[in-house]
Amino acid sequence: MDRLQTLKVFVAVAEAESFVAGARVAGMSAPSATRGINALEAHLGARLFTRTTRTVRLTDVGRAYLQDVREILWTLQAADEAATGTAAAPVGQLRITCPQEFGRIYITPVLLDFLDRHKGVTADVLMVDRLVNIIEEGFDVALRIGPLPSSGLTAVRVGQVRRVICGAPSYFASHGRPQFLEDLAGHRVVSIAPLNAGHHLRFGNGGTQSVKIEPRLAVSSVAAAIDVARRGWALCQVLSYQIGPDLEAGTLETVLEAEEAEPLPIHLVHAEGRRAPAKIRSFIDFAADRLRQNAILSER
Numbered sequence: 001m002d003r004l005q006t007l008k009v010f011v012a013v014a015e016a017e018s019f020v021a022g023a024r025v026a027g028m029s030a031p032s033a034t035r036g037i038n039a040l041e042a043h044l045g046a047r048l049f050t051r052t053t054r055t056v057r058l059t060d061v062g063r064a065y066l067q068d069v070r071e072i073l074w075t076l077q078a079a080d081e082a083a084t085g086t087a088a089a090p091v092g093q094l095r096i097t098c099p100q101e102f103g104r105i106y107i108t109p110v111l112l113d114f115l116d117r118h119k120g121v122t123a124d125v126l127m128v129d130r131l132v133n134i135i136e137e138g139f140d141v142a143l144r145i146g147p148l149p150s151s152g153l154t155a156v157r158v159g160q161v162r163r164v165i166c167g168a169p170s171y172f173a174s175h176g177r178p179q180f181l182e183d184l185a186g187h188r189v190v191s192i193a194p195l196n197a198g199h200h201l202r203f204g205n206g207g208t209q210s211v212k213i214e215p216r217l218a219v220s221s222v223a224a225a226i227d228v229a230r231r232g233w234a235l236c237q238v239l240s241y242q243i244g245p246d247l248e249a250g251t252l253e254t255v256l257e258a259e260e261a262e263p264l265p266i267h268l269v270h271a272e273g274r275r276a277p278a279k280i281r282s283f284i285d286f287a288a289d290r291l292r293q294n295a296i297l298s299e300r
Contacts, residue, residue, distance in 0.1 A: 001036045004076075007069050009036045010048065014066050015138040017056050067135055074272050090279040091120035097134065098143035101222060101242045103127035106297070107143065110290045114283055121279050135271055140280050145239070146264045153269045154276075158288045159297030160263040162240040163202060164254045165189075166247075170232035177255050178235075181211050188234035190225045191215040201237050203259045226252075239264070244296035266297060 001009070005026075013022030013033060023033035041048055048062035058066060098107050103125060111123055126132065126139070134142045134153070148155055165178075178184055181203060191199045191213060199218070200210040217234065219225050225236040226243055230251055246252035268284055270276060276284075291297055 001032070001039070006036045006040050007073065009033050010040060011066065011069055011073065011138075013037060013049070013056065014058055014062065019056060063136065070135070070138075074277075077277055089120065090118045090277075090282040092122075092277070092279050094121055094123045094141070094279050094283055095126075095139045096123060096141045096143075096283075097126040097128065097132040097137075097139045099129050099145060100127045102143060102145070105241065105244060106291065106294065107287070110287050111283075113290075114286050117286075118279075118282065121283075134269070140272075141268055141270050141283060144267045144269055145241075148265075148267060148269070153271055155267040155269045156284055156288050157265055157267050158291040159266045159294065161266060161297065162260050162263050163237060164240050164243070164260060165201070165235055165237050165256050166226075166243055166252045166254050167229055167235040168232040168252055169250070171229070171235065172253065172255075174232070179256075181209075181256065181259055184211055184213065184235075188217075189213045189215055190228050190234045190236040191218040192222055192225045192236065192238070193218065193220045195222065196237060202261060203256075204261055209259075241266075241296055244294070247296065266291070 009022065009026045009028070012025040013019055016022040016025060019033050019037070020030045023030045026033060037048065044065075046061045046065075047059055048065060050057050050059055096107065096111070104127065107125065107127075111125065115121060115123060132139060132142055134140070144155075145161060165184075175187060178187055184201065189201070196202075196213075199213050199215055201213060203209045203211065217228065219228070222238055222242055226238060226246070228234055229236045230246065235255075240247070240254075243252050247254070268288060270280055270284065272280060
């Protein structure tokens with residue numbers, strides 16, 4: 001096995017955390033992949049993986065080596081594309097991660113249109129409400145909500161969202177609309193974990209001001225809380241994008257806008273910078289344009 005193929009096998013095994021699955025991705029047998037990794041470790045004089053009968057995990061050396069190898073492979077791919085003239089043609093698998101509800105409501109329709117336009121691209125989307133390390137977990141693009149920490153990632157701002165209190169018109173008709181924060185004590189409010197940790201609603205700059213509630217109902221699902229509010233049973237505090245379709249349809253309305261915390265920025269981030277292959281550059285440009293046109297996500 002040549003050195004380049006060995007590096008590709010190493011990345012495949014690391015991402016799959018399995019010699020069998022990694023070998024399948026690399027198009028070879030598991031024994032061949034194992035021999036290649038063993039030869040690579042012997043060449044480096046360092047162990048890249050810890051192996052048990054059930055798991056394959058990167059060592060600390062392996063994690064650092066994985067990042068360097070990905071950089072090498074990305075650079076080589078960009079050079080190949082530039083030399084062959086394919087840099088302008090988006091092709092290959094695009095791996096994206098984003099929050100669940102944002103992915104369902106906003107990313108999915110954008111991605112479907114993108115795939116219809118670019119027949120040579122396939123997509124794998126992880127919709128999960130946790131911060132995904134796109135380098136270590138092998139993703140091309142991530143959608144981030146909130147301030148970005150200092151990193152080597154390239155970020156493109158596409159909008160912003162607000163933390164809002166919302167309710168159905170039928171609720172407001174029966175219970176009135178709160179005009180001040182202290183009015184919330186007299187209203188039904190669903191508490192959502194972990195958004196309303198300790199049954200606190202966050203307001204003011206940076207979310208530093210809070211209102212303690214005594215909810216009759218606490219749930220761990222944002223979607224469930226929104227459904228409760230949609231039924232007119234109570235109010236809830238969510239991010240504005242999570243009720244975007246309801247706001248447009250008028251099934252939910254927001255209150256206490258003057259008390260809201262500062263909006264949270266939305267970015268699309270990726271690791272490759274100017275070396276990004278066409279599939280990433282094209283998707284970032286396409287998605288950014290579409291998301292910026294959405295009134296729910298636009299600057300206020």
